[in-house]
Amino acid sequence: MTKFPGLILLAALTMSFDANAMMQHDGMMMDDKGMIMHANHDNLPRDCQKLAGDVDITIRAGHEHAQKFAGKMYAFDQQEWDVPPCSRVNITFINDDNIRHQLMIHGLPGYLYPQGMFHLELYGKGELKASLIMPAQIKTYLVHCELAQHMEKGMKAQLKVGGGDGDLPSIPGISPPIRADRYTQDWNTMTWLVMGLAFVVGMSLPLLMVKRKKPAADI
Template identity: 40%
Template sequence: MVKLLSVGVLVVLFSAPVMAQEYEEHDSMLMDHGDGHLMDMAGGMVMGQNTDTLPGGCDSISETKEITVHAGHKYAELPKYLYPKGMFHLEVSGPAKISGTLILPPGDKTYLVHCDIAQHMEKGMKAQLKVGKGDGDLPSIPGVTAYVVSDDYKATLPELLAKAETEALIAPPVVATASPAPVKTVQQEDSVISGVTVIGLALGLLAAPFLARKFKGMSASEVVAYVFDLLRSFIELVVKLLSRLIKLVTSNKNKILPEK
């Protein structure tokens, strides 16, 4: 376990500079195009920014909050040899119509079809496309599955807070039961160098000079033949010793004690 952890730490340390090179800070690269629209040539964009116009009735900004959103880049898992970007995308401007064609791989799979604009997708501009029997239904698909979080604009905020407090009071208390602490068993870690390994290395070092002199000038086939000949001689010696031992045991059993 310690070896695996050490390898993992080394991988993380060596990959950290690579990951740092892939991350790019866009804040200092943005150019102001007016009307709160900032953009750079590397793909960064800010739209609708407001840095100095205060709302009505406000004399100053009371506090500043920073919100960090961690975004990924994973799309539908389409085969890269068919779709290098891993996704299928359509785009059009203004009141218009556009169509495209895609070929999906075989197998039971459910794909998400949606608008790229986040608010449009949240309000229902999405559907699911099933290949074969599909692998289940996606959540919050209009007309198919229920919303994960249903929006309710009928109640006011004080009413919702009062309802939440009432539900918390009605909920039964949770009784904590003490359970015996688990007994940790200390596992002996495997050592890279064992006693058998040390003995084998010692025998190899002792036999190395003899083998070097013995195999000097021999070809590979001659070395193999010599090794097999030694193995055959060793097996014959073991068989002879076993046969002598068996004869000795049987002869002792067949001896007849002398008469008095």
């Protein structure tokens, strides 16, 4: 039997406290599979008199969902959702890839959602569930993945409240980009010289190969 049972109990309590602090801290819940930030299941926005109801949405993220968009690498399985004002949106976020993906909603009221943000993140294949309550304002909110180049490569969508106040730019399949991708070639003198040289070499090689294969004449 140990001589210091009190110290062991204190150490156990300290370890338990640290684990809980790491798992849930300042609006963030995290484990080894993913993270939820600024979920809100109960608190009404200031412009809502009462909860309008619940809307359940499943959002999948991954490479396979980008196949329908030319030039895109990642995407959500849907690019737009429309919910009533003051509704509680219950989101099931599913990552179909073995890499990190996020689902972030921006532009929310900061007094209820710090930095105006709602955030779900999965470090690989998996599923997370969390809720948020939308304000009464008719508005279109940005939904995207903030990992480097994921949004630029297609993981961008929009959440409309009450029909929204228009479409955001560059939503795949919905709205055109502000600056469309351009793949232009500067046809200067050097470019033409390189093209001409490549043409001459390309035409000459088959002739040289034919000459080498031609049998020698009998003596």
